[in-house]
Structures are given as C-alpha cells and as structure tokens.
Amino acid sequence: MNEIKVNNIRLDHLSIPLERDTFFRSVIRGISGQLEDLIGLDEASGFISIVGQEIGTEINDSYKKELQVSKLSRDQICGVLQDLKTRIKGNFHIISVDENKVIFGNNTCPFGDKVHGRPSLCMMTSNVFGTIAAENNGYAKVTLDKTIARGDKYCHVTVYFQLTDEAKEAEGREYYEGS
Structure with a gap:
C-alpha cells in the first residue's frame, strides 16, 4: 500500500473502520434503505428478490458443477444452503x-450490523434459498419466521420442499423450477 500523508500524518495508520467488505455492506444497506423509503418495503423487497434469484441461480450452478450432478438431492440442498451462508460469514445451522x-x-x-432495520435484505436469503431448492426439487416455499433485520435476536428460516398443509398455512414465498 502506498504511504499517504496529510499534514505529516500517515492516513493508513488511522483507526478508520473501512475496508472493502464493510464498504460494500454499507452500499447495500444504503441502496436498500433508499428503495424502502422511496418505493416502499414491498417493492424494495421485490427488487432485491430479483437480484437474489440471479445470485441463487449462479450459486446453484456452481455447486452442481463442483459436485458433478445435474440436480442436487434434498440432503445436498440442505448442505449447500448451510455451506453458502457459512462462506459469506453467516452462522446458519440446521435446527x-x-x-x-x-x-x-x-x-x-452476512450483512452484519448493516441489516438492522432493513428487512428487504432478507429477500436475498429467501430468494437464494428458494431458487436453489426449487431448481433442484421442483418446488420450495421459504418462510422468514424471525429475522435479525426485523429486530429479532436470531433468524429462523424454514424451507418447505412440498406444499403440505403446514406449508400452505405458513406465510412465505413460493418458488418453482424454471421461474
């Protein structure tokens, strides 16, 4: 790194909590907040859902390629969903x-403290999980029962593989293969 000085003070020695990851999480927080304020939570969530679907498709393709399968089994889906969150610094575990x-x-x-008060960002989890599960299983429904973004101390996320009576009653988003 180049040594940058201002008034004979090395700027790289200042205790500024700024690095690429924090910067990008701040950018995403700002975008989601502006969307929520300008067009409303539902529309902001919809926009982030589209991004989440794109990312879910890319991640799904990467795992299938590395595992050398055309479709993930349900066990593999569960493992992939947990692994991808671990890779991006979430602490998801199977209950x-x-x-x-x-x-x-x-x-x-994974968004750290930048997620507080930004529930639209939870659509990233819903759509990545839903896209991967549906593309390999044909159907998925994701419920965000508790979220850190909404002020809960932890997240509780359910991914349904079938449209059972329980799934029908649960409030969440449905996903279908190819959509």
Whole structure:
C-alpha cells in the first residue's frame, strides 16, 4: 500500500473502520434503505428478490458443477444452503430436517450490523434459498419466521420442499423450477 500523508500524518495508520467488505455492506444497506423509503418495503423487497434469484441461480450452478450432478438431492440442498451462508460469514445451522422441510437458525447475518432495520435484505436469503431448492426439487416455499433485520435476536428460516398443509398455512414465498 502506498504511504499517504496529510499534514505529516500517515492516513493508513488511522483507526478508520473501512475496508472493502464493510464498504460494500454499507452500499447495500444504503441502496436498500433508499428503495424502502422511496418505493416502499414491498417493492424494495421485490427488487432485491430479483437480484437474489440471479445470485441463487449462479450459486446453484456452481455447486452442481463442483459436485458433478445435474440436480442436487434434498440432503445436498440442505448442505449447500448451510455451506453458502457459512462462506459469506453467516452462522446458519440446521435446527431440524425431515422429508417436507428444513429449518435453519442463524445468529450472525452476512450483512452484519448493516441489516438492522432493513428487512428487504432478507429477500436475498429467501430468494437464494428458494431458487436453489426449487431448481433442484421442483418446488420450495421459504418462510422468514424471525429475522435479525426485523429486530429479532436470531433468524429462523424454514424451507418447505412440498406444499403440505403446514406449508400452505405458513406465510412465505413460493418458488418453482424454471421461474
């Protein structure tokens, strides 16, 4: 790094909490906040959902390529969803899994403290999870039961693999293969 001085003070020695990751999380927070303020939470969530779907498709393709499969099994879907969040510094863990659904818990958001008060950012999780699950399973429904963004101490996310009575009653977003 080049030594930059102002008034004989080295700027790179200042305790400024600024680096690429924090900067980009701040940019995303600012964009989501402006969207929420200008067009409303529902529309901002919709916009972020589109981005999440694109990213979910890319991530899904990467995992299928590396695992050398054309479709992920349900066990692989659960593992991939947990792994991708771990890679981006989330702390997602599986609370329970059965033939109909997987429930995740999380106490560390990949957006860090930048997610507080920005519930539209949770659409990134919903759409990445929903896209990956649906593209490999044909259908998925994602519910964001608790979120750090809305002020909860942790996240509680359910991914349904089938449209059971429980899934029908749950408030969330549905995803379908190819959509």
